[in-house]
Structures are given as C-alpha cells and as structure tokens.
Amino acid sequence: MDFTPWLGYLAGTLTVVSYVPQAIRAWRTKQVDDLSWMMVAMLVTAGALWITYGVVSSQPPVILTNVGTTLLTAAILVAKFRFGRGKRAGGRDDARGTNRAPANS
Numbered sequence: 001m002d003f004t005p006w007l008g009y010l011a012g013t014l015t016v017v018s019y020v021p022q023a024i025r026a027w028r029t030k031q032v033d034d035l036s037w038m039m040v041a042m043l044v045t046a047g048a049l050w051i052t053y054g055v056v057s058s059q060p061p062v063i064l065t066n067v068g069t070t071l072l073t074a075a076i077l078v079a080k081f082r083f084g085r086g087k088r089a090g091g092r093d094d095a096r097g098t099n100r101a102p103a104n105s
Helices: 004-029 037-056 060-083
Strands: none
Touching: 004 060, 037 060
C-alpha cells in the first residue's frame, strides 16, 4: 500500500487546522489592522492557483488542503474588509504594509 497520499492528507490537515485560530480570532476580536492586505490577498490567490494545480494534476490532497486554507484565508480577508480601518486613499496600506496613519508634524 502506498502511504504517500496519506502523508499529503496529514500535512494538509495540519496546514488547514493551523489557519483556524487566526480566522476565529479575526472574527471574534475584530482586530485585523496588523494583517497585511497584500499578504492575505496573495494567500487567497496562491490558494486558488494550488487548487487549479491539484485539479490539473489529479492530486486530491493538494485540492482539499488548498480548498480549506483558501476558505479560511478568504474569511480572514472578509474580516479585514469588514473590520479594518486606517486605509489610505484607494484602500491601500502604507509602504510598510501596515495601516498606520501618518504622524503629525
């Protein structure tokens, strides 16, 4: 019996479970200002690409892992849209990837 797919399922399960506390925390505390827009958007995009790769290459562990992580990351992204504040014009973070307001001189 080939245990390679099971290794993928185990790794995938741990990966998905690792996202759960952050998603829950974002929604419970509504504190998402420290999360970078760029990072969250890139993770959602990367997840979609990994799902596509998994489908094309017929790899269920890749598909399932990335469906889970993409859904959780999308939940974090929605929380960021809903609860985030301090966005610059155009909805972009400052150059440091944070939502800090400029200091008054």
